[in-house]
Amino acid sequence: xSADRRCIIVALDYASATDAVAMADRLDPARCRLKVGKxxxxxxxxxxxxxxxxxxxHVFLDLKFHDxxxxxxxxCRAAADLGVWMVNVHASxxxxxMMAARTAVGRGDDVPLLIAVxxxxxxxxxxxxxxxxxxNPAQQVVRLAALAQxxxxxxxxxxxADLVRLxxxxxxxxxxxxxxxxxxxxxxxxxxxxxxxxxxxxxxASHLVIGRPITAAADPMAALSAIEAEVEEQIxx
Numbered sequence: 001x002s003a004d005r006r007c008i009i010v011a012l013d014y015a016s017a018t019d020a021v022a023m024a025d026r027l028d029p030a031r032c033r034l035k036v037g038k039x040x041x042x043x044x045x046x047x048x049x050x051x052x053x054x055x056x057x058h059v060f061l062d063l064k065f066h067d068x069x070x071x072x073x074x075x076c077r078a079a080a081d082l083g084v085w086m087v088n089v090h091a092s093x094x095x096x097x098m099m100a101a102r103t104a105v106g107r108g109d110d111v112p113l114l115i116a117v118x119x120x121x122x123x124x125x126x127x128x129x130x131x132x133x134x135x136n137p138a139q140q141v142v143r144l145a146a147l148a149q150x151x152x153x154x155x156x157x158x159x160x161a162d163l164v165r166l167x168x169x170x171x172x173x174x175x176x177x178x179x180x181x182x183x184x185x186x187x188x189x190x191x192x193x194x195x196x197x198x199x200x201x202x203x204x205a206s207h208l209v210i211g212r213p214i215t216a217a218a219d220p221m222a223a224l225s226a227i228e229a230e231v232e233e234q235i236x237x
Contacts, residue, residue: 007201008227009060009177010220011035011211012052017044021051026220029056031228033085035209037062046082058085060177060209064117066090069100076114077104084112086177088157091116091144098151113175115155116148119162121180138162142169149174155206160195163203179209198230 010032012020020040027034034057036049041063049059061084065072072089079087089101098116105111118141119128125136133140141162146169148156155175158166163176178200197208210227217223 006031006033006058007205007207007231008197008224009033009035009207009209010214010224011037011062011179011209012040012215013037013211014040015043016040017048017051020044020048021055023215023220024052024055024057027057027214027224028221029058032224033058033060033207035060035062035211038064049082049084053083060084060086060088061112062088064088064090065101066093067097069097072097073100073104076101076112080105080112086113086115088115088117091118091148091153091156095147095151098148098153102152113154114152115157115175115177116144116151116153117157118144118148119158121159138165141166145170145174160200160203160205163200163205167204175206176204177207177209178205181205181208181210182213196230197227198233201231 010027012023012034014020024034034052036059040048049061052059061079065075066089072093076087076089089098091098101114105114119137123137128135128137128140135143137159141158142165145156145158145166149170155177157177157179159180160178163178166176181195181197181200200208214220214223
């Protein structure tokens with residue numbers, strides 16, 4: 001279970017900086033962190049990250065870098081220069097790529113956390129088979145997590161469904177960032193392997209990525225508060 005009182009990362013899946021910042025202004029940086037993904041960053045660039053940071057938010061730059069080692073190293077170095085809290089790469093890029101990213105970012109309290117994506121939560125066993133992967137999602141997650149840990153990553157991104165098996169194979173302080181988290185009764189959207197916040201934390205998640213259940217709510221802070229109540233049952237008061 002997470003001991004981080006800001007374990008909830010709100011996904012700002014917007015097409016414009018105006019909408020993203022407007023949502024940020026309805027949230028509290030003392031109670032959550034924010035995720036900036038591919039569409040928002042491609043349209044708005046580093047300025048949207050800076051705007052969110054100026055409002056006191058820690059930003060997870062979710063661009064899932066996956067390229068030759070030198071290119072990924074340069075991208076991660078740029079993310080570190082931007083001052084983001086967390087950045088990610090694809091574990092399937094291999095050990096050399098991840099180690100190059102680690103070297104570029106460095107280590108210490110003032111550098112971004114560096115995590116690796118294992119198996120996207122939109123993929124199931126059938127999807128992996130189409131890609132020629134002779135393993136189910138949980139097996140592939142464990143395989144890639146071991147590679148990521150050995151390559152110096154701080155943690156991985158994985159489905160809540162894969163957490164129990166993952167936790168048996170990695171160090172206790174290895175981060176597990178979980179998308180595909182939906183409060184009870186929420187629609188799964190385009191995620192195939194989902195979990196409630198309480199179940200994800202009980203299984204060993206360190207951080208929960210939650211988007212539409214908060215950002216599409218009439219009162220985002222009320223939605224966040226309801227999820228926090230469930231989180232508090234797991235990590236204590």
